[in-house]
Amino acid sequence: xxxxxxxxxxxxxxxxxxxxxxxxxxxxxxxxxxxxxxxxxxxxxxxxxxxxxxxxxxxxxxxxxxxxxxxxxxxxxxxxxxxxxxxxxxxxxxxxxxxxxxxxxxxxxxxxxxxxxxxxxxxxxxxxxxxxxxxxxxxxxxxxxxxxxxxxxxxxxxxxxxxxxxxxxxxxxxxxxxxxxxxxxxxxxxxxxxxxxxxxxxxxxxxxxxxxxxxxxxxxxxx
Amino acid sequence: xxxxxxxxxxxxxxxxxxxxxxxxxxxxxxxxxxxxxxxxxxxxxxxxxxxxxxxxxxxxxxxxxxxxxxxxxxxxxxxxxxxxxxxxxxxxxxxxxxxxxxxxxxxxxxxxxxxxxxxxxxxxxxxxxxxxxxxxxxxxxxxxxxxxxxxxxxxxxxxxxxxxxxxxxxxxxxxxxxxxxxxxx
Numbered sequence: 001x002x003x004x005x006x007x008x009x010x011x012x013x014x015x016x017x018x019x020x021x022x023x024x025x026x027x028x029x030x031x032x033x034x035x036x037x038x039x040x041x042x043x044x045x046x047x048x049x050x051x052x053x054x055x056x057x058x059x060x061x062x063x064x065x066x067x068x069x070x071x072x073x074x075x076x077x078x079x080x081x082x083x084x085x086x087x088x089x090x091x092x093x094x095x096x097x098x099x100x101x102x103x104x105x106x107x108x109x110x111x112x113x114x115x116x117x118x119x120x121x122x123x124x125x126x127x128x129x130x131x132x133x134x135x136x137x138x139x140x141x142x143x144x145x146x147x148x149x150x151x152x153x154x155x156x157x158x159x160x161x162x163x164x165x166x167x168x169x170x171x172x173x174x175x176x177x178x179x180x181x182x183x184x185x186x187x188x189x190x191x192x193x194x195x196x197x198x199x200x201x202x203x204x205x206x207x208x209x210x211x212x213x214x215x216x217x218x219x220x221x222x223x
Numbered sequence: 224x225x226x227x228x229x230x231x232x233x234x235x236x237x238x239x240x241x242x243x244x245x246x247x248x249x250x251x252x253x254x255x256x257x258x259x260x261x262x263x264x265x266x267x268x269x270x271x272x273x274x275x276x277x278x279x280x281x282x283x284x285x286x287x288x289x290x291x292x293x294x295x296x297x298x299x300x301x302x303x304x305x306x307x308x309x310x311x312x313x314x315x316x317x318x319x320x321x322x323x324x325x326x327x328x329x330x331x332x333x334x335x336x337x338x339x340x341x342x343x344x345x346x347x348x349x350x351x352x353x354x355x356x357x358x359x360x361x362x363x364x365x366x367x368x369x370x371x372x373x374x375x376x377x378x379x380x381x382x383x384x385x386x387x388x389x390x391x392x393x394x395x396x397x398x399x400x401x402x403x404x405x406x407x408x
Contacts, residue, residue: 005388005395009376012394016373020278023322032324033402034395037354039275040405041370044351049271051264055281062285063259066292120294144290144310160303167302207299223294223311 003031011035015042117160117207118145121223129213132156137172137179137190142222147209148172148179149218150190156218158209159192165203179206259288261301262308269309272347273316283319287312357404362397369394 003026014021015038026032043049051059126140126149137148139161146161146169161170161179168183178195179188187195192206210221266287271280290311295304351371355363368374368382380390 003395005391008395008398009391012369012398015275016369018277020276026324029324030399030402032320033406034398035323036273036320037398037402037405038370039273040347040354041351041366041401042275043268043272043347045371045373049268049280049347051267051281051284052277055267055277055284056263059259059263059285059288063256063288063292066289067256070292117296117299118294119296144294144307144314146306146310162303162306164300164303167300167306204300207296207303223290223314 002027008034012038117209118221118223121221123219124222125217126220127218129216129218136174142220145222156211158211158220159206160209262305266308266312269312283315286315354401358401362400365393366397
């Protein structure tokens with residue numbers, strides 16, 4: 001099943017006609033790279049690559065449905081914003097309305113935990129506990145999550161490594177013992193809070209990630 | 224959006240109260256919908272530039288937003304949402320390509336390395352120009368005719384004075400060479 005000019009041209013023709021190419025297993029990485037390159041070339045043709053109005057309308061309906069489905073689930077760790085919504089003088093509204101919005105249960109919950117970034121995912125191995133240095137945070141990537149592991153004796157905490165300002169990836173400065181943003185200079189403390197000057201400007205703290213140690217492996221709750 | 228939700232769940236409520244509620248909660252559900260509206264075209268373009276056809280780009284875009292909406296907290300900043308969407312797009316793409324070729328692709332720099340999250344412009348054209356500039360003339364020519372000008376194999380053969388079989392062979396070699404070129408960078 002070696003790759004050949006005919007098979008590759010069939011794939012190219014499909015791209016040029018904006019059809020979905022057949023998903024046939026490929027013999028080697030060169031064959032994959034050739035098709036990925038064809039995709040990139042295809043997208044550079046004038047007029048290519050913009051979503052159609054019809055697709056956008058379909059997506060809008062799907063998004064509405066997903067958001068609605070999500071709102072009707074109760075979340076494991078309620079955040080602040082819904083509570084403040086409830087506390088800001090809306091108690092007179094019928095309970096049925098709150099139920100419709102999926103917030104009824106939250107009114108009875110105690111104070112929220114620190115924010116977790118991921119609320120629906122899987123536990124994924126990140127690295128061995130022994131590989132986490134005792135004296136400084138270490139960067140990791142797990143699925144869609146970019147974070148830092150911070151060792152505290154035999155346990156580990158994890159923070160998102162994405163700046164809450166504009167979404168740049170943070171660096172750890174051993175010299176100044178803080179997280180620093182390469183884009184606009186925001187800084188965060190080891191506990192994830194924005195440094196005072198930035199907190200005063202309204203920068204939010206770094207979300208926590210759920211983390212656990214299983215059989216010497218650090219696992220992060222990730223998607 | 225929120226108004227429609229509430230109205231469907233509670234046909235008896237008066238709209239005035241619902242408008243008030245919407246103002247009181249600018250984040251949460253509204254934020255997700257807003258994030259979708261501001262990011263959908265950029266994510267679609269990002270994916271289209273990597274799969275090169277509309278049906279796959281549409282399916283993958285839908286998957287990315289479904290995962291993001293179901294999996295992420297609602298009360299994070301828009302910048303974080305954007306970073307998150309690109310990360311989800313990358314992992315979704317990696318899964319997509321695994322249907323063709325089951326090896327770990329993490330070494331494939333361009334397609335899985337994090338893009339600068341704040342740059343939303345369609346980046347395909349300069350990338351393609353830079354790539355074509357690395358190729359021998361005959362390779363560049365066949366790719367330009369086929370992909371950028373949309374010539375058929377027959378038209379390309381006529382233009383280059385080759386047989387159709389030769390055009391396919393030349394195209395094959397050009398794409399393989401360009402693919403290795405991209406991987407090397």
